[in-house]
Amino acid sequence: PKVKLVANALGTPPADVIDRIHDSGRLMAALCGATKHALAQKKAGVDVLIAQGHEGGGHCGEIGSVVLWPEVIDAVAPLPVLAAGGIGTGRQIAAALAMGAQGVWTGSIWLTVQEADTTPVQRDSYFRATSADTVRSRSFTGKPARMLRNDWTQAWESPEAPKPLPMPMQYMVAAPAAARARRYGEKGNALGFNPVGQIVGRMNEMRSVKEVVYQLVEEYLAAVERLEKLTSAHTA
Ligand SMILES: Cc1cc2nc3c(=O)[nH]c(=O)nc-3n(C[C@H](O)[C@H](O)[C@H](O)COP(=O)(O)O)c2cc1C
Known part of the structure; x- marks a missing residue:
């Protein structure tokens, strides 16, 4: 009952779902990766992109975040837009707000906090990974998703491999295999499903949610101060 906003991904939410959410006094949000999706979602009655x-x-x-965010913000104005994809520092939050986003939406950075339910093996693989170690692959869910590159994703990319099945069938193939692989710890992780974004390159140590939030705020404030100094130096 305390939920104030429901977010939908992978397409425009159906009209009856939007109506039900609005009738219950809640806001409807939707994720998008291209401006044409954002426009369709605005037309359907979504409140927050x-x-x-x-x-x-x-x-x-x-489309990369730095191009996508302002494009969507301009296309759906005056609807509020939250910026997502690649945010792991307060500097990136400052950049998103500078572009006109009303706020930011994060995912990956929570995978390695103390409170996360990722396994120790998964967590270590995120700590080791650089920003170059992810791949956008259909091999787990059937739709392109970003994850750590490993033997599983590489095998599905080889020329002899069959094409991944459409969603939701590919996950029916992949999920039992990934669950079995997990039983083999470090060795099995080469076949495991480790969804994460490119910001994984900066996820290098275990912290608490509280520490992450404080650091984001401090970095954001430092970034804004730096800009203020720059501006005042040039206008003085
Ligand atoms: C492990 C994982 C699972 C996710 N699952 C969902 C999901 O079920 N529904 C959804 O709308 N977005 C999902 N996302 C995307 C996030 O909502 C968010 O948009 C994304 O993580 C932002 O980019 P970032 O990972 O660079 O912070 C998921 C992301 C990750 C990393």
């Missing part, structure tokens, strides 16, 4: 760039974890589109 979440623009997620190519570098984000999980399902994502082909």
